[in-house]
Amino acid sequence: MGGDGGWPVRVPVGYRVGRYEVVAPIAHGSWGSVYAGRRLGADPPGDVALKFLPAQRGTPAQWGALADVVGRELAAAGRWEHPNLIRTHEALTVRDPAEPAVDGSLAVVMDLAVGSLADRLRAADPGRPLDGAERILAGVLAGLAHLHGAGWLHGDLKPANVLLCADGTARLADFGLAAELDGTHAYLPQFGSTDYLPPERWTEHSTAAGSPVRPTADLWAFGITAHLVLTGGRHPFPGAGQQPRQAAVLAYARGAEPLRLAEQLPDGWRQIVTDCLAPDHAGRARHSARTLLARVAALPEPSPPRAPKRLRAVLAARVGAVALVAVLAAASGPPYGSWTSGGDLRADAAVPAEYRPVIENAAHSFDRPAVSPALIAAILATASGFDPNARGTGVDGTPEYGIAGWTPRVYAGYALDARGDGHPSYLDPVDAIYALANQLTWEDEQLSVRPGDRALLLAAGFHTSLWYVRSTGCCGPNNAGYVARVRGYLQQFTDPRNGRPPGAPP
Numbered sequence: 389m390g391g392d393g394g395w396p397v398r399v400p401v402g403y404r405v406g407r408y409e410v411v412a413p414i415a416h417g418s419w420g421s422v423y424a425g426r427r428l429g430a431d432p433p434g435d436v437a438l439k440f441l442p443a444q445r446g447t448p449a450q451w452g453a454l455a456d457v458v459g460r461e462l463a464a465a466g467r468w469e470h471p472n473l474i475r476t477h478e479a480l481t482v483r484d485p486a487e488p489a490v491d492g493s494l495a496v497v498m499d500l501a502v503g504s505l506a507d508r509l510r511a512a513d514p515g516r517p518l519d520g521a522e523r524i525l526a527g528v529l530a531g532l533a534h535l536h537g538a539g540w541l542h543g544d545l546k547p548a549n550v551l552l553c554a555d556g557t558a559r560l561a562d563f564g565l566a567a568e569l570d571g572t573h574a575y576l577p578q579f580g581s582t583d584y585l586p587p588e589r590w591t592e593h594s595t596a597a598g599s600p601v602r603p604t605a606d607l608w609a610f611g612i613t614a615h616l617v618l619t620g621g622r623h624p625f626p627g628a629g630q631q632p633r634q635a636a637v638l639a640y641a642r643g644a645e646p647l648r649l650a651e652q653l654p655d656g657w658r659q660i661v662t663d664c665l666a667p668d669h670a671g672r673a674r675h676s677a678r679t680l681l682a683r684v685a686a687l688p689e690p691s692p693p694r695a696p697k698r699l700r701a702v703l704a705a706r707v708g709a710v711a712l713v714a715v716l717a718a719a720s721g722p723p724y725g726s727w728t729s730g731g732d733l734r735a736d737a738a739v740p741a742e743y744r745p746v747i748e749n750a751a752h753s754f755d756r757p758a759v760s761p762a763l764i765a766a767i768l769a770t771a772s773g774f775d776p777n778a779r780g781t782g783v784d785g786t787p788e789y790g791i792a793g794w795t796p797r798v799y800a801g802y803a804l805d806a807r808g809d810g811h812p813s814y815l816d817p818v819d820a821i822y823a824l825a826n827q828l829t830w831e832d833e834q835l836s837v838r839p840g841d842r843a844l845l846l847a848a849g850f851h852t853s854l855w856y857v858r859s860t861g862c863c864g865p866n867n868a869g870y871v872a873r874v875r876g877y878l879q880q881f882t883d884p885r886n887g888r889p890p891g892a893p894p
Contacts (some may be wrong), residue, residue: 396494397440404428405495406480408438411814414798415507424500436477439496453793457570468538472531474499474551474561501551501559509547510619512890514806514818515745520556521617526684527558528610532677535560536603539569543601546584546608547616567601574601582630583623584609587641588669590634604672607680611664618657619650619745624665641667648732652745656687658822733761737881740774743791746818750825758842759828766877767824767847768792770870776817783852783866792820802827847874 543565
């Protein structure tokens with residue numbers, strides 16, 4: 389029963405540790421496995437969560453550091469009670485040579501929740517706020533306000549550390565990095581989740597006591613979390629991984645890039661998120677979790693949540709574009725690196741409202757400047773006119789379907805379960821759009837420094853094939869008309885503030 393199937397510790401249902409019994413698996417992460425459990429001997433038995441941390445994971449020094457974090461969590465959690473904070477009750481070392489996978493692990497006993505905010509975000513409809521988003525975020529702020537009022541900061545606020553209870557209450561969890569303020573600062577070890585660290589954490593010098601951190605770091609993390617919750621999982625800073633997003637955060641902090649929040653943020657929340665993501669401590673220090681909570685309470689009542697609309701496609705006659713696996717090569721024009729056409733979408737771009745957030749999220753999920761929302765939208769407009777029911781025939785006579793004009797055989801290599809429902813499909817616009825971004829990203833990764841407009845080369849490769857574009861450039865006979873239409877849409881869709889439509893001077 390070892391750490392198979394991705395579970396760091398696989399614990400049998402019915403297993404007993406101390407006065408607790410394992411009832412059912414809940415979730416797992418890179419360091420631990422969480423199970424629902426019950427406290428034995430209570431009347432009635434008490435429900436708890438049991439987090440098992442494996443003894444064999446990492447070096448002795450890493451394990452010692454993790455045990456120290458758990459000790460900090462226990463000490464911190466014992467100092468305050470609040471309905472929006474998860475309580476950690478105790479930690480037990482498991483001694484059971486008969487069960488080698490569990491023997492030596494550390495079992496941390498916590499309040500029971502039904503899931504995490506991270507779970508909800510993984511299953512979210514891209515671009516749509518989570519159901520109950522305002523209540524969830526208000527609960528997070530209430531927990532933060534209580535912590536900060538008691539002279540503590542959380543230190544590791546992120547969706548995985550926001551647990552959701554059966555009654556819908558959001559509760560902050562994992563207080564291993566919670567620290568008591570010593571004047572204006574607390575001091576934390578060199579831990580933290582990169583995607584939620586404010587810019588100053590990368591530039592301030594550490595001391596013997598650790599890294600100096602202020603409560604405004606929690607406000608920054610709340611701003612990131614709120615943006616994710618209100619947009620169905622879109623991070624406010626672009627990039628396909630932590631390093632490119634970190635670079636985007638630092639560019640924003642030094643004034644090299646503006647803050648670009650998703651258009652679908654409600655107005656009241658837009659200003660709250662903007663205030664939380666002020667580029668420095670001084671800008672955030674004008675606010676507090678308590679004042680932000682009061683602002684949230686004063687916002688207009690949200691409209692009842694709409695049930696997610698699953699967009700379905702059926703076959704209908706319409707000519708689109710063939711989608712063949714492709715990578716691109718030489719074409720005429722200025723060298724790549726001096727500029728790339730495309731960019732974010734204009735606010736008034738003629739893109740259907742239901743697809744705009746999907747297109748933006750798909751583009752920003754990959755760290756390739758040429759794979760922009762404007763390029764994806766231009767290809768969709770050319771392939772199908774944004775018609776999810778489109779059907780066509782490619783240049784080689786292969787049938788193609790849906791909003792992106794996917795050939796089923798080719799699509800299988802790029803299928804992405806964008807909705808998280810286990811059913812990736814080229815007939816589903818969301819999956820088709822994410823798969824398009826995935827293929828364009830793969831194409832772009834294959835290119836070294838080559839001449840030509842990268843966006844148009846990618847579009848041509850999507851339409852035909854690598855060998856054809858390599859021999860003819862982006863505007864060979866089989867691509868010329870298609871690329872001309874893509875170019876026209878790029879000129880219409882590209883936001884001139886962060887992209888350069890084809891034909892404009894570099």
